[in-house]
Amino acid sequence: MSGKENHVRIGIDIGGTFTDLMAIDLLNMEMYETKVPSTPQNLLSGIKEGLNEIMTSRGLKGEDVKLVVHGTTAALNALIEKKGAKTALITTEGFIDILEIGELYRPRELLYDPFKPKETTFVPRRYRIGALERVNHEGRVIRPLDEADLLKKISWLDSQGIESISICTLFSYVNPIHEIKIRDLIKKNFRHISTTLSSRISPEMGEYKRTCTTVAESFIKPIVGRYVPEFDRSIRDVGINSPLCMMRGDGGLADLQTAVENPSTLLLSGPVGGVVAAAHIGELIGRKNILTLDIGGTSCDTSIVINGDAQEVAEREAGGMPITGPYVHIVTIGAGGGSIARVSEVGELSVGPDSAGADPGPVCYGKGGTEPTVTDANLILGLLNPDSFVKIRLSPQNAWTAMKKKIAEPLNLKIEEAALAIRTIVDAKLAGAIRLVSVERGLDPGDFAMVAFGAAGPMEAANIAEELGIKEIIIPRYPGVFSALGMLLSDFKHNYLQSVYRDFKDEPFDELEAGYKKMEQQAQADLMRGRNIREQVLSRSLDMRYWKQSYVLNIPLGNGTFDLEAVQRAGKAFTEKHKDLYGFTEETDRIKIINARLTAVGKVTRPVMKKHRDIEINRSQPDEAAKGERKTFVVDQKVAVYDRDKLGPGVYLSGPAIVEAKDTTIWIPPGHGAEIDGYENLLIKKTKKNSHKGTKTQSESIG
Amino acid sequence: MQPFPQTVEIIKNRLLNIVDEMELVTMRSAYSILWQEAGDLSNALMSEDFAIVAQAKRSIPFHLGTMGPPVVEAIKVLGGPDNLRPGDIIIQNDPYLANNHLNDLVLAKPVFAEGKIVAYSCVKGHLPDIGGGVFSSCDYMAAEIIEEGLRIPPTKIYKAGQRNDELINIIRANIRSPEEMIGNLEAGIAGVMRGEKRFQEMLQKYDIATVHACISQILDNSENIMKAKIREIPDGIYEAEDYVDPVEIGGAQQAPLKIKCTVEIKDTKIKADFTGTSPQVQAGINCTYAVAATGVNNAVKIMLDPGEPGNDGTYRPIEVCVPKGTLINPEFPGPVSAYMDTGTRCFEVVCKALAQASSQNVIAAGDGSSNGLHYHGKDGDRRFINLEFHGGGSGAYFGEDGYNGIRNGLGNTGNQRIERVESELPVQFEAYEIVPDTGGPGEYRGGCSTRRVYNFFTPTEIIVAGGRTRTAPFGLKGGKPGAKAKHVLIDGQNTEKILVSKGSPVGLKSNARVAYMPAGGGGIGDPLNRVPDRVLEDVKDGYVSLGAAKREYGVILLRTDTGGYLIDHDATRKYRKTRKEL
Numbered sequence A: 001m002s003g004k005e006n007h008v009r010i011g012i013d014i015g016g017t018f019t020d021l022m023a024i025d026l027l028n029m030e031m032y033e034t035k036v037p038s039t040p041q042n043l044l045s046g047i048k049e050g051l052n053e054i055m056t057s058r059g060l061k062g063e064d065v066k067l068v069v070h071g072t073t074a075a076l077n078a079l080i081e082k083k084g085a086k087t088a089l090i091t092t093e094g095f096i097d098i099l100e101i102g103e104l105y106r107p108r109e110l111l112y113d114p115f116k117p118k119e120t121t122f123v124p125r126r127y128r129i130g131a132l133e134r135v136n137h138e139g140r141v142i143r144p145l146d147e148a149d150l151l152k153k154i155s156w157l158d159s160q161g162i163e164s165i166s167i168c169t170l171f172s173y174v175n176p177i178h179e180i181k182i183r184d185l186i187k188k189n190f191r192h193i194s195t196t197l198s199s200r201i202s203p204e205m206g207e208y209k210r211t212c213t214t215v216a217e218s219f220i221k222p223i224v225g226r227y228v229p230e231f232d233r234s235i236r237d238v239g240i241n242s243p244l245c246m247m248r249g250d251g252g253l254a255d256l257q258t259a260v261e262n263p264s265t266l267l268l269s270g271p272v273g274g275v276v277a278a279a280h281i282g283e284l285i286g287r288k289n290i291l292t293l294d295i296g297g298t299s300c301d302t303s304i305v306i307n308g309d310a311q312e313v314a315e316r317e318a319g320g321m322p323i324t325g326p327y328v329h330i331v332t333i334g335a336g337g338g339s340i341a342r343v344s345e346v347g348e349l350s351v352g353p354d355s356a357g358a359d360p361g362p363v364c365y366g367k368g369g370t371e372p373t374v375t376d377a378n379l380i381l382g383l384l385n386p387d388s389f390v391k392i393r394l395s396p397q398n399a400w401t402a403m404k405k406k407i408a409e410p411l412n413l414k415i416e417e418a419a420l421a422i423r424t425i426v427d428a429k430l431a432g433a434i435r436l437v438s439v440e441r442g443l444d445p446g447d448f449a450m451v452a453f454g455a456a457g458p459m460e461a462a463n464i465a466e467e468l469g470i471k472e473i474i475i476p477r478y479p480g481v482f483s484a485l486g487m488l489l490s491d492f493k494h495n496y497l498q499s500v501y502r503d504f505k506d507e508p509f510d511e512l513e514a515g516y517k518k519m520e521q522q523a524q525a526d527l528m529r530g531r532n533i534r535e536q537v538l539s540r541s542l543d544m545r546y547w548k549q550s551y552v553l554n555i556p557l558g559n560g561t562f563d564l565e566a567v568q569r570a571g572k573a574f575t576e577k578h579k580d581l582y583g584f585t586e587e588t589d590r591i592k593i594i595n596a597r598l599t600a601v602g603k604v605t606r607p608v609m610k611k612h613r614d615i616e617i618n619r620s621q622p623d624e625a626a627k628g629e630r631k632t633f634v635v636d637q638k639v640a641v642y643d644r645d646k647l648g649p650g651v652y653l654s655g656p657a658i659v660e661a662k663d664t665t666i667w668i669p670p671g672h673g674a675e676i677d678g679y680e681n682l683l684i685k686k687t688k689k690n691s692h693k694g695t696k697t698q699s700e701s702i703g
Numbered sequence B: 001m002q003p004f005p006q007t008v009e010i011i012k013n014r015l016l017n018i019v020d021e022m023e024l025v026t027m028r029s030a031y032s033i034l035w036q037e038a039g040d041l042s043n044a045l046m047s048e049d050f051a052i053v054a055q056a057k058r059s060i061p062f063h064l065g066t067m068g069p070p071v072v073e074a075i076k077v078l079g080g081p082d083n084l085r086p087g088d089i090i091i092q093n094d095p096y097l098a099n100n101h102l103n104d105l106v107l108a109k110p111v112f113a114e115g116k117i118v119a120y121s122c123v124k125g126h127l128p129d130i131g132g133g134v135f136s137s138c139d140y141m142a143a144e145i146i147e148e149g150l151r152i153p154p155t156k157i158y159k160a161g162q163r164n165d166e167l168i169n170i171i172r173a174n175i176r177s178p179e180e181m182i183g184n185l186e187a188g189i190a191g192v193m194r195g196e197k198r199f200q201e202m203l204q205k206y207d208i209a210t211v212h213a214c215i216s217q218i219l220d221n222s223e224n225i226m227k228a229k230i231r232e233i234p235d236g237i238y239e240a241e242d243y244v245d246p247v248e249i250g251g252a253q254q255a256p257l258k259i260k261c262t263v264e265i266k267d268t269k270i271k272a273d274f275t276g277t278s279p280q281v282q283a284g285i286n287c288t289y290a291v292a293a294t295g296v297n298n299a300v301k302i303m304l305d306p307g308e309p310g311n312d313g314t315y316r317p318i319e320v321c322v323p324k325g326t327l328i329n330p331e332f333p334g335p336v337s338a339y340m341d342t343g344t345r346c347f348e349v350v351c352k353a354l355a356q357a358s359s360q361n362v363i364a365a366g367d368g369s370s371n372g373l374h375y376h377g378k379d380g381d382r383r384f385i386n387l388e389f390h391g392g393g394s395g396a397y398f399g400e401d402g403y404n405g406i407r408n409g410l411g412n413t414g415n416q417r418i419e420r421v422e423s424e425l426p427v428q429f430e431a432y433e434i435v436p437d438t439g440g441p442g443e444y445r446g447g448c449s450t451r452r453v454y455n456f457f458t459p460t461e462i463i464v465a466g467g468r469t470r471t472a473p474f475g476l477k478g479g480k481p482g483a484k485a486k487h488v489l490i491d492g493q494n495t496e497k498i499l500v501s502k503g504s505p506v507g508l509k510s511n512a513r514v515a516y517m518p519a520g521g522g523g524i525g526d527p528l529n530r531v532p533d534r535v536l537e538d539v540k541d542g543y544v545s546l547g548a549a550k551r552e553y554g555v556i557l558l559r560t561d562t563g564g565y566l567i568d569h570d571a572t573r574k575y576r577k578t579r580k581e582l
Helices: A045-057 A074-080 A147-159 A177-189 A207-237 A256-261 A272-285 A374-380 A396-411 A415-439 A457-468 A479-487 A510-527 A564-582 B005-029 B068-077 B165-173 B178-205 B208-232 B289-304 B340-355 B418-424 B532-541 B546-551 B569-581
Strands: A008-014 A018-025 A030-037 A065-072 A087-092 A128-131 A141-143 A164-167 A194-197 A244-247 A253-255 A290-295 A300-306 A312-318 A321-328 A330-333 A339-343 A349-355 A449-453 A472-475 A492-503 A533-546 A553-556 A591-604 A626-630 A639-643 A652-654 A657-660 A665-668 A672-676 A682-686 B041-047 B052-055 B089-092 B104-113 B116-126 B155-159 B236-244 B257-266 B269-273 B318-321 B372-379 B382-389 B427-434 B450-456 B460-465 B486-490 B496-498 B506-508 B512-517 B557-559 B565-567
Touching (some): A008 A045, A065 A479, A074 A207, A087 A147, A087 A207, A164 A177, A177 A194, A207 A256, A207 A321, A244 A256, A253 A492, A272 A290, A290 A415, A290 A457, A330 A415, A339 A374, A339 A396, A449 A457, A510 A533, A510 A591, A533 A564, A553 A564, A564 B005, A665 A672, A665 A682, B005 B041, B005 B052, B005 B116, B068 B116, B104 B178, B116 B178, B116 B208, B155 B165, B155 B178, B208 B289, B236 B340, B257 B340, B289 B318, B289 B340, B372 B450, B418 B427, B532 B565
Parallel strands (some): A087 A128, A164 A194, B269 B318
Antiparallel strands (some): A018 A030, A300 A330, A312 A321, A339 A349, A492 A591, A533 A553, A626 A639, A652 A672, A657 A665, B041 B116, B104 B116, B236 B257, B372 B460, B427 B450, B486 B512
């Protein structure tokens, strides 16, 4: 590299199968990507290998790296695999079983299948301890905490080797005094036990969800507490001394201290990067409404960006429990390249939700898989090149044999027909799930552009877009490491919440305003720990609902002081949003405010993506990128194949075409064209209208 | 026309997506906690020839067989499909037109394409009140249905897109908490409208003939799966009976009411015949034929083909015969408002009968009731009504214990958050916890029940609407029954007085305390064969007491110096041996 001092930022996304790295040099905006295998036993083991690879191949020194951002599946894994701290729970006496009783109804999975194997609980009943205390709904202490009694009980927990205690007493979101006293008692007498307070991490009404969130947090706290310093060490070991950040489930960054103190915010750490990156790319090229499609081997993550903003949900499910957030609204569907196709005893053909995973993987991997998968179908159809995977050569022979025996013969179809049927089903299934993500917000997916990434996203994107009426697909330059890129584009973010629970027009508003002021002070302090912050943005919002409802709508307040006028504006916005979503409003305006929320964003100086200026779309075929032609079973004509690395800005391809990249294959159907834009995205657009409706032909989709 | 297998699968998934979206819209916009959090509603799509082809995943089993038939009956009353127009929405709630009880409103919107009806979008939900002599319209003492509330005959609540405000005014004028109830009605309407809209969108991609052929195929596939499952069971006749708590009329104790079922399995067909069941009673605990059939269908489904919810094709191989004039097929005007436990017992009796056909595929009885506690009173000037439903234990099944604290049977409404109830109503809770030793002992233990203790600050009227206080949920294959339900009033000296279930509303003075405990689940297999380690773990967790470990399971535990427990294996072996020889 040149003698000038480099300024490199590196994003690292550790998933269950691969660790993805993306480095950007801010001097020249060159990007470097790499992928190394993750080992589930020690997720961090691949980091050094990946960093060394990037640094040697690009001739970088440790001091060239100015920032490292990290997203990880470690927190989620600990919860899902139930490998966390030995955890106890202290609640109000008489209410220790709230965690187990839950919401009482049989969950969907159990409703028509009472024989399902049971999941183990995070806190066995013997470690659920009742504190003699009670606070009422107004926050008044109606039974003072009996500390002597509790001390005895905690001593017993200590003797049992408890590492972590969740504290969640009734109405602590109104008055946390007893939770604080309990924490102090533990801190004073049992310094080695970590504590988590529900009033700190989830100060809102609803004892079950608050308990779950607290328990999840204390369960993963020691895991994250060990993981983050280890991550720190791994980075230092390769000679990098830059600041380090963690990616959080709300799409924002946190310094390491904040991350360790709020481990449950790391629960979606990996996949949100892709949503942030998609929003950013959309912003660059003027697409404000985006659906994201991230398809991997076992599942598909989808999300929605509205008006440039990733959408949030107040809670999500993880490890069988509701965990309060906020989190970026990502919906995971059990369908991916490894999804298994089956024919039932009565001749129904279905795909997924079970997956061949990475091991044994699809039949064509030749690692012992026997059930045909979506990847096998794509290989048979000629859409995938047997050499398209870096580390293994795919075996078409294996795929054909399995497809014939398991699907084609039972259904009396030709092998290619069977493969096409599987592809069609999985695409429609994904489209259906994605449709729900937009329509549940009252939006039409046809008004969105789709950003497709992950190993299998670009292969299926065009079909799914067609199904949803989406007119444009954006395949970013590096779809395989897109989440790692997103981590380099994220801002620092902190969320605050205060329970309110009052009628919306009840004056005075002083208390609410004071609450906001307090949250804002905390936000300023928290943002101080961030890096590269160029601008702070604090946004207030209210969770509102009609007096008798349960589900709240979050209404932004805009800036300025909280007064009657602001409230009336919010009330009006609520009414309009309710009408949009549900088609009706209440004639009276008995609206309740449930929570006051504050979001504090510390906007970072983002890398400015390099743009190739004044490109002209060259309508001639890009010969230098051509890799020849291939017969497929999805269209009658031969399909031209191109090398993604040789397609420069301005190139235009007409469908049908296949573009092969290092870690993905892009399918451009007939009637579609694709161009490479100034940011090197590949944009697929429809050029012809559908000529007919109906499904009278076997190949009902466009491929 | 034979559709392609992938098209069938795609249409099936699409229909399921539509009903799930309908459910989301209905639940989120609803006004009653019962709808929003407890999900006491169901959303479905029905074919043009009146078969439910997709039902939302959380739909409660009670609504399985009481969703389609009321729509069919309503259309008949309205003069057939030819009298329906685009933009119409039908409403009805009449148990004598195949509904379950008056509280459950059925809404249906025909989906028109090319001038013809191609499907119906349906929502059903339980209103906390539909008028009548008793708040919550759960009137055990009613002598006839007229006393139970507002009976809405099949009517168009929307006519060609125009809202029928006269009808809404009639409803409003006849029920308690009208704003809340009308809010729910609006939510239900939002649900059927969404279903219709999405079905129309599907027709933009798939022509009517294809959709119709796929729906037929989906129903046929489900039917064929069920037939194959029935064929696996040995042909034969399996009988079972169980009992429903009666309503105490005039202070005299009544005998429990019998539900008897003879299940005949022949090749690919199942016939459930309820001859021998008690005659109908002049109290609100009769259930209609549609409910009894729902009980049978659900039992057969979960026992033979557990997994995803079924559709009407699943139930075609099942025939249900119920003599007229019985507790489970009453003649008009028999009252039915509190039908839930009776309906659940039909389900349990079929599970019990089917258990005889298999050594492994067995499930013991759960708490067997909807375990309602309805209360109303005044908070200052404001009048309030709340209905809470509780859960006890579920029955064990072969290989696994039952769940502690869960809903059972045909109902599936959830609980209400303590912090929300206390914030909105003059009520404070003293406990909500699992009760030890309430799960039926067995090699696999029944689930333990829960206990919720209320303190009503103001004078309040309550209805205890729970069953299984007289007969316990059965165990199977040597397993013991679960504990009976027990509901008590606790006075200042902490003495408990039994609250009689299924009676008239009871007036309570201010600061009255009530403890509500449903029944525990039944066990499976001889408790003396339970692995001693599992008994030890149960004692450590407080699901089973030290005394019960010995008494019920024959396991001798020793206390350690540190307050822990150890199994005395020798003593346990000897003690179990002598117990078995008895």
